[in-house]
Amino acid sequence: MADTVAQTSNMRENEHFSPTVDGGFVHTGGETHVLNADTNILSLDNIRAPTEMTDGGDVYPEEEDEDEDVELSPGGVLDEETVARGLSNIGRSADGSQHVFLHLSAPGFSLTDISLLVNYVHVQKVELPYNEISDLSPLGNLPYLLILDLSHNKISNLLDFKPPRNLKDVDLSYNEIEEMSDLSAHHYLTKLCLDHNKIKEIKGLERCKRLKHLSLAHNKIEKIQGIDNLPIQTLNLCHNHIKKIENIESLHQLCNVNFSGNNIRSLKGLEDHSIMECIDLEDNEVIDISEIKYIRDLTMLRELNLLRNPIQELPDYRLSILFRMQSLTQLDRHRVDAEEKVAALNMFSPPPEVIAARDHIMHVVYSFLQPSRVLDNTLPSIETPYPMLVLVGPQGSGKKDLAQKLVEEFQEYFGYCVTHTTRKPRKDETPEKDYHFVDLEKFEYDIRSGMFIQTHQHNGHWYGLQMQSIEDVAREGLACVVHMELEGVLTLKNTYFEPRYVLIMPLSEDCHEKRLRENGIHSEPEIDNSLRRAEMYASYNQNHPGFFDMMINSDDIEDAYKRLRRLVMDYLGISMPSYGSEMGEMDRTEMENNAPTAFTRTWSRPSIPDSMSQPYARGKSTQSPVLSGRGILEEMSLKRRHSAARASVAGYVPPLFEQITSQYPKTAPQTVEGQMGLGVQGDLDGDINRSQSAPVAKPPQGEDDEDTSSSDRSDSTISMSSAGKRAESPDGSVHEAKELQLPTETINPLELSAPRPPSAPRPSSQGRPGSDRHKVLPPISPKPQY
């Protein structure tokens, strides 16, 4: 019988190279090779029969025309002819002594009896799919069997034969197996496919300690179990009746799961699989986007399929998944491209600039949507920005305390701007003093009413600055001090307000954390968030030179206040170091050295140094930038400010207001002026001079007269009239000569100008609430245009 096989094979060999098979022995040319269990089959690849054809890695004999009429395996009994045709892949036998055919393939012969296989002990791979085999006992005689494909047969008992020693890869899909038997004897099993059977329970695999691929698709499994601690990498349980992902936490090597076509609602259970690369959950019942939390930290995950889950119905489903899982390269069988990822980020976590721009647009639109109204507006015009000091920094930086302390000490100059919040007041907080505490409904109502200039959500609460709050301070004739987070600043930078921004930053993370924990009011996530945001502030400051006018280290709050105070005094040009008793001698000297004119009161100098010259990284810098020298850019900026101020005083450059209004009919609606914070008392007939437009035009009177007579406020270096005359002079050199002699802030520079041609109507400052109460702070000169 074996001879026949050899003969048949021999007929197919070419003349020069003709391996023949004799009961598994191979003859090549004159040589005889004995194949045994130790044969290295790879070394024999080069003696493969030249007439064989490969198909997807497997080797099949070439069909021959003259054999077409031969009936193979009649009655479903495997015969030698069928075997001879199905043998392929010559290799060394397991013992290395012979050459044998290693593969046997006989698909689709309706085989029921495969007893003949017992003669082919050296075969290592058997493929008999699409037959009607139910009895596997002959396989017990193939001790070297490594790969077995018996898919699409009629097998009801799993691997029911004497186990070959090294069986690794078994495909018994599309059979009639109802119950999994104990596979302990199959130590080397690495791949087991039991798809399309009738299995209800996963069992018998406990000792398959080399099992890497397990596929039980299209069965009747209701529960994931029986696979604990196995080295499974690929698990396919699709199309079963599974409701819950469970009992896979010990599968540490799992990187590819297919649970599609089940009844799974939650992704819980997948969270600990750090090397997971691919999850298929198509056609399940995942409904909630929050389920993504279980897989969002799987950094290796590249492919996710949630097709045909209710979650797909969510608006912006795809972008919300991509936002949460930026490492995906394929979602729902579609490739993910970079544009989609950016779109997702912009939609769900836009950069602060985008948030601020949107916030600004929202408030402008709501403001313009309001019906025309007559505003009781104290705020200055576009060209004369209202002086504001914004302390910005992460929560717990101490900026609120600093702001309040500053206002307390400099109450002649500053008022605390009370912003709105939806958070509840704390024990030590007084409503209307610390915040206007309102509920969300009221907050939203105020937004819709166009009352806010900016809003920001922080730790789940809303915060917002209303125009009215600024007005409340301005009406007192004071500049306002406000504290806020970075996003608020970004919005303010979109408005016509031109505050000074001082970054209050704890340099030491420990100090920051300690302060956050001090009162026990912040939760752990809030603390984490604030610490994280401190990093964000540091890098923002680093990457946006000049964004903040100044940075103060607030590790030591007392020290921070000293610096802030000195900065403010420097800015205001006042010389009342009442706090100085607490200042060290070193500070004094430092101050005198670094700010030689700090004790003379001038309007234009010194300005607050900007952070252009203050590179800062959290934890690195130790020196306060207030003491550092000015950078080139800052010098240029200062120069521009000075010349802008001179030009403004001289009246050479039409103020921005006029540049804008001159393009519109003189009868521009009053409400527009109101909207722009220009006041309501302007003379619409238009013939009004500059002095009337000044927001703080009137020198203080009455009870505050005394203030104005104080020495430090009277040392103006240029008289109003002389300034006016110089302005009229055709010779610009006069101005140059007096470049450093600018008027003090006690004088409103806009009152100094020579008579000007009639311009657009301007509001009058006379009679404004608060204008006669205090002397108002100097306007901050326009920002330099780079």
Ligand SMILES: Nc1ncnc2c1ncn2[C@@H]1O[C@H](COP(=O)(O)OP(=O)(O)OP(=O)(O)O)[C@@H](O)[C@H]1O
């Ligand atoms: N209008 C606003 N816009 C943006 N941020 C604001 C606004 N008002 C307040 N904030 C900021 O919101 C954050 C939370 O305010 P909250 O009063 O709860 O902070 P806090 O715990 O008192 O911390 P801090 O001492 O830093 O102010 C603070 O950083 C605060 O400065």
